[in-house]
Amino acid sequence: MAETHSLQDMRQQAAITAKVFIQRDYSSGTMCQFQTKFPSELENRIDKQQFEETVRALNNMYAEAEKLGSQSYIEGCLACLTAYTVFLCMETHYEKVLKKIAKYIQEQNDKIYAPRGLLLTDPIERGLRVVEITIFEDRSLTR
Amino acid sequence: EPRHSGGPCPPPADGSEPAHCPGHRSRSPRKKWQVFPGRNRFYCDGRIMMARQTGVFYLTLVLILLTCGLFFTFDCPFLASNLTPAIPAVGGVLFIFVMGMLFRASFSDPGILPRATPDEAADLERQIDSAGCSRPPPRTREVLINGQAVKLKYCFTCKIFRPPRASHCSLCDNCVERFDHHCPWVGNCVGRRNYRFFYLFILSLSLLTVFIFAFVITHVILRSNQTGFLGALKDSPVVVCFFSIWSIVGLSGFHTYLISSNQTTNEDIKGSWSTKRGKDNYNPYSYGNILTNCCAALCGPLPPSLIDRRGLIQSGTPQTVSQSNGTSNSSYASTQLHSNMCDQDQCIQSTKFVLQAATTPLLHSDPVVLAPLPGKTTTLGGPCAYLAPAQPSLPSCGGDVLMLRDAAVDSRCHHHLHLHHHHHHHHFVSPEETPCATPQGALPCPAHLHLHHQPHPAIPSPIALYDPASQDALHEDSVRGLVKLSSV
Numbered sequence: 273m274a275e276t277h278s279l280q281d282m283r284q285q286a287a288i289t290a291k292v293f294i295q296r297d298y299s300s301g302t303m304c305q306f307q308t309k310f311p312s313e314l315e316n317r318i319d320k321q322q323f324e325e326t327v328r329a330l331n332n333m334y335a336e337a338e339k340l341g342s343q344s345y346i347e348g349c350l351a352c353l354t355a356y357t358v359f360l361c362m363e364t365h366y367e368k369v370l371k372k373i374a375k376y377i378q379e380q381n382d383k384i385y386a387p388r389g390l391l392l393t394d395p396i397e398r399g400l401r402v403v404e405i406t407i408f409e410d411r412s413l414t415r
Numbered sequence: 416e417p418r419h420s421g422g423p424c425p426p427p428a429d430g431s432e433p434a435h436c437p438g439h440r441s442r443s444p445r446k447k448w449q450v451f452p453g454r455n456r457f458y459c460d461g462r463i464m465m466a467r468q469t470g471v472f473y474l475t476l477v478l479i480l481l482t483c484g485l486f487f488t489f490d491c492p493f494l495a496s497n498l499t500p501a502i503p504a505v506g507g508v509l510f511i512f513v514m515g516m517l518f519r520a521s522f523s524d525p526g527i528l529p530r531a532t533p534d535e536a537a538d539l540e541r542q543i544d545s546a547g548c549s550r551p552p553p554r555t556r557e558v559l560i561n562g563q564a565v566k567l568k569y570c571f572t573c574k575i576f577r578p579p580r581a582s583h584c585s586l587c588d589n590c591v592e593r594f595d596h597h598c599p600w601v602g603n604c605v606g607r608r609n610y611r612f613f614y615l616f617i618l619s620l621s622l623l624t625v626f627i628f629a630f631v632i633t634h635v636i637l638r639s640n641q642t643g644f645l646g647a648l649k650d651s652p653v654v655v656c657f658f659s660i661w662s663i664v665g666l667s668g669f670h671t672y673l674i675s676s677n678q679t680t681n682e683d684i685k686g687s688w689s690t691k692r693g694k695d696n697y698n699p700y701s702y703g704n705i706l707t708n709c710c711a712a713l714c715g716p717l718p719p720s721l722i723d724r725r726g727l728i729q730s731g732t733p734q735t736v737s738q739s740n741g742t743s744n745s746s747y748a749s750t751q752l753h754s755n756m757c758d759q760d761q762c763i764q765s766t767k768f769v770l771q772a773a774t775t776p777l778l779h780s781d782p783v784v785l786a787p788l789p790g791k792t793t794t795l796g797g798p799c800a801y802l803a804p805a806q807p808s809l810p811s812c813g814g815d816v817l818m819l820r821d822a823a824v825d826s827r828c829h830h831h832l833h834l835h836h837h838h839h840h841h842h843f844v845s846p847e848e849t850p851c852a853t854p855q856g857a858l859p860c861p862a863h864l865h866l867h868h869q870p871h872p873a874i875p876s877p878i879a880l881y882d883p884a885s886q887d888a889l890h891e892d893s894v895r896g897l898v899k900l901s902s903v
Contacts, residue, residue, distance in 0.1 A: 291534050291538070292540075293534075293535055293538050295576075297580055298558045298560060298565070298567065298578060298579065299558060299559060299560060300560070300561075301560050301561065301579070301699065301700055302578060302579055302580055302593065302700065318553075337716065338715075338716055338718070340707070340710065340711055340715055340716075341717070344714065344715060344716045345710055345714045347716070348710075348713065348715060348716075348717075349714055351616070351717075352713070352714070355511075355512060355515045355516075356515075356519060356612075364716065364717050364719070365716055366716045366717065366718055366719055367719055369449070370719065376620030396678075396721070398529075398532065398535070399528055399529035399721040399722070400721060401528070401529075401531065401535070401575060402535060404534075
């Protein structure tokens with residue numbers, strides 16, 4: 273956590289050049305998926321493969337959260353039978369996956385994006401509408 | 416049109432939470448529900464949220480409690496002793512389930528989509544403007560879902576492209592995911608997150624109503640052997656049950672059909688997927704078989720709330736309304752400036768709208784005209800003197816307009832002035848499609864402040880007052896118009 277704070281502080285001192293928004297991809301319905309199209313603003317910052325990998329990983333995790341499988345059915349039925357009071361002690365499958373996603377994004381930021389002067393914002397903070405990528409000015413070329 | 420204001424509310428003491436203030440913005444907002452832009456009410460520090468109009472919800476509660484109360488008081492003793500005590504037991508379980516589902520449907524977030532942050536909105540605007548060369552630029556997007564073409568519409572209030580199946584509820588002023596309908600009986604919208612609770616509520620309520628009706632009839636029949644038919648009938652909640660059965664059972668049946676075909680009420684009413692629209696029209700969201708559709712709707716994963724109503728507001732977080740405490744996170748300065756400039760234009764636009772709404776002065780025959788026509792300066796004294804008694808100290812423009820609201824009789828004026836009040840307080844939303852965030856120091860404000868600082872007829876030359884305004888023709892218009900309003 274301390275690492276995060278120092279990272280954030282550092283980021284706030286750097287000027288923001290631009291923000292890129294990765295919009296939702298609705299081609300498979302209302303499921304939460306993001307477009308894997310590589311935005312032109314990131315061309316000289318990060319390579320396409322890396323970016324696509326990140327977005328695909330996010331998409332897979334969201335798909336897992338919303339998956340209709342035996343686990344979700346069991347959870348749903350149990351919840352219904354207990355009049356949904358079971359969620360006072362237990363967290364839903366979706367929430368568990370969201371935590372996993374938050375950790376993944378943190379990890380990606382630390383390892384890959386921060387060294388390149390980029391910052392990924394967790395989509396849940398934007399209502400699952402966009403993946404916001406903040407581009408900071410290149411103060412030092414760390415490559 | 417009722418507007419959510421929360422009304423005057425005693426400011427909370429230090430450290431205490433304004434649990435009794437339904438969504439009113441306190442002096443130092445700490446939690447996000449306090450600055451929520453939609454027309455919702457929040458209780459218990461943001462844990463409970465409902466629509467603005469909750470009258471019918473209380474009616475629902477009363478009806479259910481009354482019917483069940485009568486049943487348990489008058490019929491159950493007889494039935495328990497004469498038939499079996501399982502009857503009140505089952506009735507009790509059903510009753511508790513019904514109430515639980517009702518509260519869950521009423522108090523939870525239906526799946527509200529939070530509004531776009533200023534950066535996102537600006538980015539989308541750029542994309543929209545660059546996309547089409549036609550004026551106005553197209554605000555729809557076509558998406559192919561499972562082979563079916565679906566149109567995504569742009570929501571002017573929330574400044575987002577609505578996901579498929581989402582719709583903007585005009586009563587709550589929110590975009591809701593998988594919007595079914597706004598249910599006044601439940602006092603909330605029915606959307607993705609509370610549809611199953613709503614369905615279970617009406618299903619269990621129909622079972623409960625049928626249950627009560629059946630056993631009340633049994634009771635009446637059994638007792639009529641003893642005391643006579645009419646005597647037995649008068650103690651029973653038969654009438655309520657009878658009428659509600661048809662409506663509630665009917666509704667349950669309708670929603671069962673909707674669930675099995677994976678449609679929303681909204682889609683069904685519009686006939687979005689009906690074959691009448693086209694031979695190849697089909698529902699792209701249906702899983703194909705009824706069982707999967709039902710399981711998905713009722714036992715599928717429950718998505719969490721996207722609006723984080725009990726979260727603390729952090730100064731760095733971009734809010735969908737302009738920052739009221741002005742903590743400048745320089746990161747957002749450039750985009751804020753851009754949106755402020757746009758908003759200033761919109762402010763002028765909506766001010767002009769206000770002018771058009773207030774066509775005639777209601778109380779004064781002479782319209783007050785300023786800067787360009789210095790001849791009629793003396794009439795300024797009149798309205799000022801009239802409005803002076805109601806004058807509070809004026810920290811901002813909002814106070815002025817609120818005062819005007821007291822003076823204005825016309826309900827349309829009410830509405831538009833109230834809009835002005837809200838946007839001057841950097842609060843939320845416009846009922847129209849042009850949201851208006853006040854730029855700092857909007858030009859009409861000085862006009863008001865000057866006007867109401869002089870309650871006595873001796874008024875300084877209005878030309879001097881309005882010099883800055885006369886620079887810009889638009890501003891001049893709005894200033895003149897607003898002063899005209901004040902004469903009302």
